[in-house]
Amino acid sequence: MSVADTLRNAARALEGVSPSPRLDAELLMADALGTGRSEMLLRHGRDDVPEVFAPLLEKRMAGQPVAQIIGHQEFYGLSFKVTPAVLIPRPDTETLIDAAQQAFGDRAPTRILDCGTGTGALLLAALSIWPESTGIGIERSPAALAVAQENAAELGMADRAAMQPGDWTAPGWTDDLGPFDLILSNPPYVETDDPDLAPDVRAYEPPEALFAGADGLDDYRQLVPAFPDLLAKDGIVIIEIGSRQADTVSAIARATGLSVELKHDLANNPRALLLRDIAE
Incomplete structure (x- = not known):
């Protein structure tokens, strides 16, 4: 059976498993062929199907995310290694990078901090935009930290991105870190019993990167109050939120002395808060 015929069958098989069955089938097939998706669609439709495709499809049929199966995920035009130890970067999170670019305009942040860096996606995407900037990504999971370090090296940014252990639940975690012109974070914010997950x-995906207590706010309560001490003059924080958390996280930020500006993603869902220190 040809690649084209197999893709049609695979997409039908995945209809009850995935919200994007055709895309999933194409990504898996491209990986099996050792080529890119566009190249596969343009040049390989009549080729024989590699034997490795069937086990890849079986994994997706069992529910495993495509990014984990093929081992990488694109974010802001960059390719990131993905393992079960890290949260898979989502397109919606690119909203944080867009918001940072808009906020800085013609300026560039000198130092950037990524709290809970995971794959390193936020920090490395920001550094790809501002080639003169440097940054630190902190991560409490040793396995995730190793992935971030590998991604920094693979993207040629290891000399500008220091991926290091850090845990905002530990006393003194901010010591000797700041100040930063830009702080980015996609912390855990899922309710423990969220029925929509x-x-x-x-x-x-790793539960420590997803869940933040019964109301999904535990990590905001610990992380947000530390931001004023980490910000440089005129610095900003951009932090991801759940779609129903804008009001509650905004209240935490305002109680800490931060101004709040809500940012929406491309689907017009509340996605991030831009915070500034009003005590400057």
């Missing part, structure tokens, strides 16, 4: 996310 996709089954493949709950089953395959």
Whole structure:
């Protein structure tokens, strides 16, 4: 059977598993062929299907995310290594990078901090935009930290991105870190019993990167109050939020002495808060 015929069958098989069955099938097939998706669609439709495709499809049929199966995910035009130890970068999180670019305009942040860096996606995407900037990504998971360090090296940014252990639940975690012109973070914010969480996310992605207590706010309560001490003059924080958390996280930020500006993603869902220190 040809690649084209197999893609049609695979997409039909994935309809009850994935919200994007055709895309998933194409990504898996491109990986099996050792080429890019566009190249596969343009040049390989009549080729024989590699034997490795079937086990890849079986994994997706069982619910495993495509990014984990093929081992990488694109974010802001960059390719990031992905393992089960890290949260898979989502397109919606690119909203934080867009908001940072808009906020800085013609300026560039000198130092950037990424709290809970995971794959390193936020920090490394920001550094790709501002080639003169440097940054630190902190991560409490040793396995995730190793992935971030590998991604920094693979993207040629290891000399500008210091990926290091850090845990905002530990006393003194901010010591000797600041100041920063830009702080980025996509912390855990899922409610422990959130009924809307996709089954493949709950089953395959690291719970320590997802869950933040019964109301999803535990990490905001610990992280946000530290921001004023980490910000340089005129610095900003951009932090991701859940779609129903804008009001509650904004209240935490304002109680800490931060101004709040809500940012929406491309689907017009509340996605991030831009914070500034009003005590400057």
